[in-house]
Amino acid sequence: xxxxxxxxxxxxxxxxxxxxxxxxxxxxxxxxxxxxxxxxxxxxxxxxxxxxxxxxxxxxxxxxxxxxxxxxxxxxxxxxxxxxxxxxxxxxxxxxxxxxxxxxxxxxxxxxxxxxxxxxxxxxxxxxxxxxxxxxxxxxxxxxxxxxxxxxxxxxxxxxxxxxxxxxxxxxxxxxxxxxxxxxxxxxxxxxxxxxxxxxxxxxxxxxxxxxxxxxxxxxxxxxxxxxxxxxxxxxxxxxxxxxxxxxxxxxxxxxxxxxxxxxxxxxxxxxxxxxxxxxxxxxxxxxxxxxxxxxxxxxxxxxxxxxxxxxxxxxxxxxxxxxxxxxxxxxxxxxxxxxxxxxxxxxxxxxxxxx
Amino acid sequence: xxxxxxxxxxxxxxxxxxxxxxxxxxxxxxxxxxxxxxxxxxxxxxxxxxxxxxxxxxxxxxxxxxxxxxxxxxxxxxxxxxxxxxxxxxxxxxxxxxxxxxxxxxxxxxxxxxxxxxxxxxxxxxxxxxxxxxxxxxxxxxxxxxxxxxxxxxxxxxxxxxxxxxxxxxxxxxxxxxxxxxxxxxxxxxxxxxxxxxxxxxxxxxxxxxxxxxxxxxxxxxxxxxxxxxxxxxxxxxxxxxxxxxxxxxxxxxxxxxxx
Numbered sequence: 001x002x003x004x005x006x007x008x009x010x011x012x013x014x015x016x017x018x019x020x021x022x023x024x025x026x027x028x029x030x031x032x033x034x035x036x037x038x039x040x041x042x043x044x045x046x047x048x049x050x051x052x053x054x055x056x057x058x059x060x061x062x063x064x065x066x067x068x069x070x071x072x073x074x075x076x077x078x079x080x081x082x083x084x085x086x087x088x089x090x091x092x093x094x095x096x097x098x099x100x101x102x103x104x105x106x107x108x109x110x111x112x113x114x115x116x117x118x119x120x121x122x123x124x125x126x127x128x129x130x131x132x133x134x135x136x137x138x139x140x141x142x143x144x145x146x147x148x149x150x151x152x153x154x155x156x157x158x159x160x161x162x163x164x165x166x167x168x169x170x171x172x173x174x175x176x177x178x179x180x181x182x183x184x185x186x187x188x189x190x191x192x193x194x195x196x197x198x199x200x201x202x203x204x205x206x207x208x209x210x211x212x213x214x215x216x217x218x219x220x221x222x223x224x225x226x227x228x229x230x231x232x233x234x235x236x237x238x239x240x241x242x243x244x245x246x247x248x249x250x251x252x253x254x255x256x257x258x259x260x261x262x263x264x265x266x267x268x269x270x271x272x273x274x275x276x277x278x279x280x281x282x283x284x285x286x287x288x289x290x291x292x293x294x295x296x297x298x299x300x301x302x303x304x305x306x307x308x309x310x311x312x313x314x315x316x317x318x319x320x321x322x323x324x325x326x327x328x329x330x331x332x333x334x335x336x337x338x339x340x341x342x343x344x345x346x347x348x349x350x351x352x353x354x355x356x
Numbered sequence: 357x358x359x360x361x362x363x364x365x366x367x368x369x370x371x372x373x374x375x376x377x378x379x380x381x382x383x384x385x386x387x388x389x390x391x392x393x394x395x396x397x398x399x400x401x402x403x404x405x406x407x408x409x410x411x412x413x414x415x416x417x418x419x420x421x422x423x424x425x426x427x428x429x430x431x432x433x434x435x436x437x438x439x440x441x442x443x444x445x446x447x448x449x450x451x452x453x454x455x456x457x458x459x460x461x462x463x464x465x466x467x468x469x470x471x472x473x474x475x476x477x478x479x480x481x482x483x484x485x486x487x488x489x490x491x492x493x494x495x496x497x498x499x500x501x502x503x504x505x506x507x508x509x510x511x512x513x514x515x516x517x518x519x520x521x522x523x524x525x526x527x528x529x530x531x532x533x534x535x536x537x538x539x540x541x542x543x544x545x546x547x548x549x550x551x552x553x554x555x556x557x558x559x560x561x562x563x564x565x566x567x568x569x570x571x572x573x574x575x576x577x578x579x580x581x582x583x584x585x586x587x588x589x590x591x592x593x594x595x596x597x598x599x600x601x602x603x604x605x606x607x608x609x610x611x612x613x614x615x616x
Contacts, residue, residue, distance in 0.1 A: 164414055235451040239516070241412055243465030243523055244441030253468050257455050352454045352505070 020071050026063045026079055033059035056087065100333070107330025110323040115331075120289035120306075125317040130328050132291040133306035136206060137335065139295045140285060140302060141275050143210035144217055149267055151214075152221025153256075159222070160229040161251050179219040187215040188280025195284065206295035209285030209302070213274040220273050224266025228259040260350035268343035272336050278304040303332045359425045359442070359526040359557060360385040361406065366420035367586075368398065368405050370413065375401050377586035379420070381576060383527075388549060388558045390568035390595065393578030393610070398587030399561045402578070403529050406559065407443035408436040424527070441469070444525035448532040450512035452504030452519070459500040461515055462486050465523035482522055490518035491548050510541025517548065521556070528552065530560040534567065546571050565611055569599050577607045 034055035041051020060083055067076035118129030155172065163169025191212035195203045232255050240250040256263070286299035287309055301309075307328040314321020361383040368376040376398035383389050391399040404410040405418050408429060422429040429439050452461045460467070462483045466474065474482070483500065487493040492514040496507070504515055513533060520528060530549075534542040549558055549571050562568050568575055576592040591604045602608045 233451070235447060235449060236453060238409065238412065238447065239451045239453065239519075240464070240468065242407065242409060242440055242445035242447075243468065243519065244437055244439075244444075245465065245468040246437050249468050254453060254455075258453075260455075352503075 018071065020075065021067060026067070026083075029063050029066065030056075030059040030083070033062060059083065060087075103326065103329050103333055106323075106326035108327075110320075110327035111330050115324070115327050119291040121291075123289070124315040126320050128320075128324060130303065130306050130324070130331060132288065133301040133303045133328060134331060134335075135291055135293060136285070136300040137275065137302040137304075137332070139293070140206050140209045140213065140281065140300060141271060143207060143295055144213035144274060145267070145271055147210060147214040148217040148221050148270065152218050152270070153225050153263065155218070155222045156225035156229055157251055157256070159226055161247075161255065176219045176222050179215070180223065182215065184212075184216055184277050185279040185283070187212045188283035190215060191280065191284045204284065204286035204299045205297060206285055206292070206300035209281045209300065210295070212280035212284050213277060216277065216280070217270045217274045220270040221267060224269060225259075225263050228262035228266060229255060231262065232258045257350075258352070261347040261352070264343055264346040264350060268340060271339060275336060275339075276304050276332060278302075278308060281305055282308075303328050303335075307332075361527065361557070362421075362423045363406075364421045364423070366402070366405065366418065366422065368401050368410060369415075369417050369419075371415035374586040376405075376578075377588055379589045381589060381592060383557060383559060384574070385557050386553060386555075387573040388553055388560060388571055390572035390575045391559065391561045391578060392563075392565060392568050392575060393587070393590075394580065395563075396583075396587070397578040397580040399578045400531050401587070402589075403531055403559060403561050404445075406527070406529055407445055408439045409445060411436065441465075441523060442525055443527040443529060444520035444523060445529045446513070446516050446520050446531065446533045449536055450509055450516050452507075452512050452515050454503070454505050456504055457501045458496050458504050458507070458515060459483055461504040462518050462522050464519055469523070486518040486522040487515075489521050489548075489552070490514045491544055491551075492518055508541075510537045510544060513537060513541065513545060514548070517545070517552075521552070525556070527557045527559065530558065532561050532563060535563060542567070565599075569595060575599070577602075577604075577610060579606055579610070 034052055037051040037053070037055025037058065038048065039051070040046070040054065041048045060080070063083055064076040064080040067079045114127060115129040116134070117131055118127070119132035120128045120130075155176075159169050159172060163172070191208045192203070194211065195205075195208045236254050236258060237250055240254045241247070245254075281302050282305055285302065285305075287305050288299040288301050292298045292300050307325045310321040310325035310328065314324075361381075363379055363381040363383070366376070366379040367374060379402060391403065393399050401410060406422060406429075410416045410418060418430060420430075424442070428434070452458075453464055456464060463479055466479075466482065484493060484497075487496060492511060495511060496502075496515075499506075504512065507515060513536075517528075517533075534545055537545070546567065549560070552558060560568075560572065572595045574592065575595045575598040577590045577598060578587050579590045580587045591598065591602060591607045593602070598607060599611050602611065
């Protein structure tokens with residue numbers, strides 16, 4: 001049998017192919033539109049930002065229009081959606097970058113060795129440092145974490161593994177939701193009122209601040225750990241039960257272990273949430289100029305309060321106070337960043353081994 | 357080591373819903389018993405009630421008797437954890453622990469139960485023995501410390517069998533162990549079951565009637581009268597009788613493919 005001669009495939013245009021814009025085209029249009037907008041903004045003496053906004057709006061119309069003509073409606077809608085998503089991303093990034101750049105720009109002036117090794121005792125003008133605030137922030141946050149993580153993790157374990165929709169579990173879930181919305185100043189007042197019962201009014205110490213932060217932190221920990229535990233497949237629990245492993249051991253060695261990476265991330269988010277708190281600490285931890293390492297005795301300064309104080313009560317020469325405030329903000333951001341880095345490492349250490 | 361199970365008047369519930377009704381069954385020691393029947397007829401539910409895994413599901417409860425060598429598994433003071441140490445289970449989908457290596461998966465039951473510390477050499481022996489028992493040793497002996505999830509589906513299922521037999525149960529329950537596997541892996545597991553029969557009592561739920569006919573000594577046919585009705589054990593006999601000359605019409609229809 002001889003096969004009939006095949007028509008040369010190159011000669012026939014595939015019915016599945018269509019005309020399409022080259023990959024660079026839409027982004028070129030966006031770039032040109034923004035450039036033109038920028039130019040218009042500058043040349044007419046109008047706002048530069050307004051020029052960019054106009055350029056983006058023009059691009060949002062121009063790209064789908066060109067695409068409709070060349071490629072047809074469906075591709076055009078895809079281009080529009082791509083543009084909108086990218087725009088949303090850029091908008092979300094804008095304030096973040098702006099804050100970061102401003103803080104780094106202003107903070108580096110006083111971010112030096114003295115700043116990290118000196119406190120503010122006797123400083124009224126130039127010099128001084130944030131050692132007392134760094135120590136306070138680290139100690140109070142660490143103590144808050146030590147209080148919150150066990151309570152939060154155990155509570156989440158109860159909700160997911162034991163509560164099973166019982167009224168107690170539902171009540172706890174409701175309370176956790178309410179606690180998430182508690183204003184931080186209320187947490188400070190709570191800690192102040194609590195410790196006033198035992199130590200009399202006017203009590204100020206670091207551990208009080210840690211308790212106040214725990215009130216804010218616990219619901220965040222519970223929520224994130226709960227979600228992580230729910231992600232652990234039921235099959236793994238059943239596999240352990242079927243081996244005759246008691247429930248508590250299943251929870252500890254299988255469920256928590258499987259969810260460990262996610263839990264580490266959740267705890268970091270919770271820490272980041274409270275490390276920048278100001279109001280509750282102002283009430284219960286107080287403010288001071290000397291370095292206090294003892295969390296159980298005496299006032300403790302933290303970085304946010306240091307920033308606030310440097311700005312509001314800068315002493316004899318305000319300009320130095322402002323520099324110190326920016327440097328403190330920079331220090332706080334660096335601490336949070338390091339924390340996230342550590343969490344990444346922990347998370348990688350605990351994460352599930354990959355397939356092959 | 358293997359044991360005989362007598363089930364009498366067993367009703368199984370999900371909350372108020374009666375899923376399985378009035379099962380009387382004798383599972384002989386050192387045999388393979390296959391449970392067949394249409395989807396939703398309660399085979400898996402019945403299987404899970406044999407090692408008290410049914411009650412892990414909220415609302416799951418059981419009335420009636422399951423007696424293993426004279427001991428009622430549902431007796432007042434019986435600890436389900438002890439029952440499950442005697443009666444192991446292999447599930448439909450392979451479920452090795454993702455955080456553990458092949459080695460740790462095999463000894464997971466022994467280690468997590470932690471009743472006594474085993475020496476390293478004892479553990480090594482147990483791992484080799486169990487993996488050999490599950491026909492997996494030759495394939496994985498050089499990579500025991502790779503994650504269990506690095507294996508293929510059929511290997512993972514055999515790893516789960518190794519894990520189940522490592523705790524030395526008397527009975528092995530298998531809930532459609534081959535339904536997610538290719539024919540070659542299926543064959544490997546069927547061969548394995550024939551070997552395991554020498555030591556263990558095996559109960560297998562399967563949708564594959566050729567498989568039931570191939571591997572089992574006794575076969576039970578479950579059926580359901582309609583949706584919302586409880587499933588019942590229709591007929592139980594030697595496999596050759598069920599597939600050759602069943603007494604009940606419904607069984608004959610089912611095994612010959614005229615139904616379900």
